[in-house]
Amino acid sequence: MKITSFTIVVVCSNTREIFFRDFLESVVAQDYDNWEMYILDDDISSNLEKISKEFFPDDNRVHYRKLKNHKGKAYGTNIGFHFAEGDYILVTNCHNRLDAHALYHMAGTIFDASEPDVLYSDHIDLEGIEKTKIHVKQDFNKELFLRNNYIGDTVVIKRDAIKKVGLTREALSESYMYEYLLRCMEKKCRFYHIPKFLYYKRILASDIYDSAIMQNNEVVIPERREGALLGIIRSVFPGFMKNPVTRADMDKEELIYRENMASVKAYLTRNNINAKIESEPQKRFWKVEYDGAGASIRSKDYMFLKDRDVKVSGRNYLEKMYGYIKQKDVAVVGVRFAKPFWTTENCGYIYDTDGNAYPAFYNYKLKDAGYDNLQLIAREVGMVDGAFCMISKKAYRSLGGFDTSLTGRDIMLDFCIRARKKGYRVIIEPSIIAKKNNSNIISEEASHNRLVEKLSDELVKGDPFYSPNLAMGLENHKFMEADTVKGGEDNEKSRSGGQPQPVRREGNAN
Numbered sequence: 001m002k003i004t005s006f007t008i009v010v011v012c013s014n015t016r017e018i019f020f021r022d023f024l025e026s027v028v029a030q031d032y033d034n035w036e037m038y039i040l041d042d043d044i045s046s047n048l049e050k051i052s053k054e055f056f057p058d059d060n061r062v063h064y065r066k067l068k069n070h071k072g073k074a075y076g077t078n079i080g081f082h083f084a085e086g087d088y089i090l091v092t093n094c095h096n097r098l099d100a101h102a103l104y105h106m107a108g109t110i111f112d113a114s115e116p117d118v119l120y121s122d123h124i125d126l127e128g129i130e131k132t133k134i135h136v137k138q139d140f141n142k143e144l145f146l147r148n149n150y151i152g153d154t155v156v157i158k159r160d161a162i163k164k165v166g167l168t169r170e171a172l173s174e175s176y177m178y179e180y181l182l183r184c185m186e187k188k189c190r191f192y193h194i195p196k197f198l199y200y201k202r203i204l205a206s207d208i209y210d211s212a213i214m215q216n217n218e219v220v221i222p223e224r225r226e227g228a229l230l231g232i233i234r235s236v237f238p239g240f241m242k243n244p245v246t247r248a249d250m251d252k253e254e255l256i257y258r259e260n261m262a263s264v265k266a267y268l269t270r271n272n273i274n275a276k277i278e279s280e281p282q283k284r285f286w287k288v289e290y291d292g293a294g295a296s297i298r299s300k301d302y303m304f305l306k307d308r309d310v311k312v313s314g315r316n317y318l319e320k321m322y323g324y325i326k327q328k329d330v331a332v333v334g335v336r337f338a339k340p341f342w343t344t345e346n347c348g349y350i351y352d353t354d355g356n357a358y359p360a361f362y363n364y365k366l367k368d369a370g371y372d373n374l375q376l377i378a379r380e381v382g383m384v385d386g387a388f389c390m391i392s393k394k395a396y397r398s399l400g401g402f403d404t405s406l407t408g409r410d411i412m413l414d415f416c417i418r419a420r421k422k423g424y425r426v427i428i429e430p431s432i433i434a435k436k437n438n439s440n441i442i443s444e445e446a447s448h449n450r451l452v453e454k455l456s457d458e459l460v461k462g463d464p465f466y467s468p469n470l471a472m473g474l475e476n477h478k479f480m481e482a483d484t485v486k487g488g489e490d491n492e493k494s495r496s497g498g499q500p501q502p503v504r505r506e507g508n509a510n
Contacts, residue, residue: 004107005087006156008037009080011073012094015043017051019095019202024055026096032103036061038083039094040076074168074176081162088119089162091177092154095202097126102198106156109194117161117189118181120151121198122469132203134479135372139464140191143427144379146264148285149178150372151191154199161189174252175259182267195467253283261286275323284373290323292316301325303396307387309437317432321390324427331395331424332416334384335432336375342366345436347374348381348428349413350466350476355452355459357383357409362474366433371470371477381428382463386412388434395424403454408443410451417458 008027012020027037041048041064049064056062063083067076077091088110092098099105106119125133137150144150155177165183168176185191261277264286268275274291295318302325304318312335321333337345337359344366346359361368361375369376386409399422403414416426443451452459462468471478 002111003034004110005085006032006035006103006106007080007084007086007089007159008035009040009077009084009089009091010037010094011040011042011076011080012046012048013042013073013076015041015046015048015094016204017047019204020048021051021055022097023092023094024052026098026100028055029100030098030103031100032107034107035103036084036086037063038080039064040067040079041065042067042070042073042076044070072170072173074170074172077176078167078170081167084159086159088156088158090154090156092199093202095204096154097200097202099196099198099200105194105196105198109192113192115158116192117158118184118191119156119194120154120191121194121196122467123152123154123199123201124197126200126202131200134197136195136467136469136479137193138467139193141380141465142185142425144374144377145181145185146267146288147377147379148373149175149181149260151181152201153177154201155181157184161187165189172259172263174256175263178260179263179266182263186267186271195469257283257286264288273327280376284369285377288378289320290326292319292321292323292326295319295322298322300393302393303391305386305389305391307436310388310434311436312388312432312434314432320429320432324429325390325392328394329423329425330427331392331399331419332384332389332426334381334386334389334426334428335434336366336428336430337385337387338366338433338435339363344375346385347430349383349385349409350463350472351382351413351459352472353459353462355410355413355448355455357413358473358476360476362476374477376430378427378429378431379465380425381465382426383409383413383416384426384428385434387436392424395419398422405447406443406451407447408441410443410447414451414455417455420464421458 010023039048039052039062049066052062052064065079065083067079080091081089088106090103090106102121105121109119110116120137122137123135124131125135135150135152138144141150161184165180165187168180170176172179257279261279265277268277268288276287276289276291278287278289280286302322317335321335324330324333334348336347339345342365344359344361344364347361347364347370349357350360351357360381361370364370364375399415399418402411404411406414419426466472466476469479470476
């Protein structure tokens with residue numbers, strides 16, 4: 001068995017010494033010792049070298065470098081990439097805290113998963129010493145990632161993958177790792193999600209845009225960065241920063257949001273994907289709408305399934321759905337279904353290892369964002385509602401159509417799982433809302449038994465877009481037990497809680 005070696009790369013900028021000490025303590029506490037660390041100090045003045053020597057007085061695995069030209073965190077990360085000798089490089093923030101078992105679990109996953117290119121894990125926010133928001137993530141979801149950096153900035157990248165992808169974009173002040181991961185996706189790198197809480201992200205309430213200078217209560221971008229950074233942002237937002245802005249207008253979160261959107265726009269342009277990208281009012285994510293022009297005259301490309309009693313609100317739903325189908329790797333596009341009193345019937349479906357399908361976000365208010373805003377964001381899902389959806393004819397023929405020996409929801413679940421197994425994607429577009437009078441969809445027992453027997457190898461893996469740390473059943477997208485917040489420890493209790501059984505009802509392919 002090969003023993004994986006790690007290089008920890010941490011760039012220090014606007015560093016709070018108390019939190020930097022906390023980070024170093026978490027490195028000292030690691031129960032896996034095959035690592036080295038590069039501390040890249042981009043602060044103008046600091047005691048970080050002294051602090052580093054306090055923690056590692058005679059440890060030749062720890063390398064401190066003072067970055068004298070202050071070109072930014074992306075530049076520092078690239079220096080770390082250059083010097084790294086580990087098989088995998090862990091990029092993290094100098095204010096974060098690693099779980100004591102982080103490297104141990106990462107090494108085990110790398111071995112078990114046949115050396116993926118990129119690894120990421122669940123994490124917990126820290127405000128001071130208080131644990132606040134918990135981020136339970138899902139396996140790699142391309143559509144979700146194009147609208148929201150749910151993976152985060154603490155990631156592990158195979159050193160061989162860096163040779164293929166290249167270095168981070170130094171023109172980006174804050175979103176350089178998100179843009180880098182977009183290029184990893186573009187280069188077909190294999191992402192792997194570890195469903196454990198392996199790090200704690202420090203949330204600094206007083207964090208501000210770290211390369212801005214205040215003059216007369218206005219933010220002035222240093223000239224050495226202005227052309228490159230603003231050139232990218234203005235290519236997406238022509239009117240951005242034509243006039244001086246105040247600190248409140250140009251805080252760090254706003255900058256990250258803008259840079260993220262600019263990075264997605266650049267990705268779409270490079271890949272000849274025609275789409276509009278727009279901000280969302282509360283800046284929780286951003287909207288990507290693919291060009292579906294000509295949907296009404298291109299019906300030879302798709303099948304449109306619609307039950308007789310289904311009604312849809314909103315315009316241009318056909319074009320929105322066709323925008324996905326035009327992409328060669330999309331097999332099915334579904335929509336969100338509403339019940340009376342503006343609550344959700346389903347926003348796609350999740351399924352368990354027994355092949356039971358549950359409506360996602362059941363009974364949530366339509367305007368509720370849901371867990372990590374997932375009820376409002378277009379994303380890949382395990383299954384959509386067959387009462388109203390669009391299917392690629394090419395994918396349909398490739399899969400041999402529906403399995404007519406199945407009934408009820410089993411028909412669509414079977415089709416979606418087979419589609420994904422063959423490399424296609426299944427998408428939910430929650431901005432399109434449909435209603436139906438009859439939601440009584442039953443899968444007969446014989447049908448369900450056949451489904452389980454037919455797809456046992458796939459079902460045992462679980463729904464790839466639903467975390468084992470979240471509750472299964474009708475009360476989904478909630479934590480099963482409060483003690484799931486245990487860092488890298490196994491959360492076996494959280495995977496065995498009892499939940500309401502799915503209702504199996506007679507009807508069409510839902």
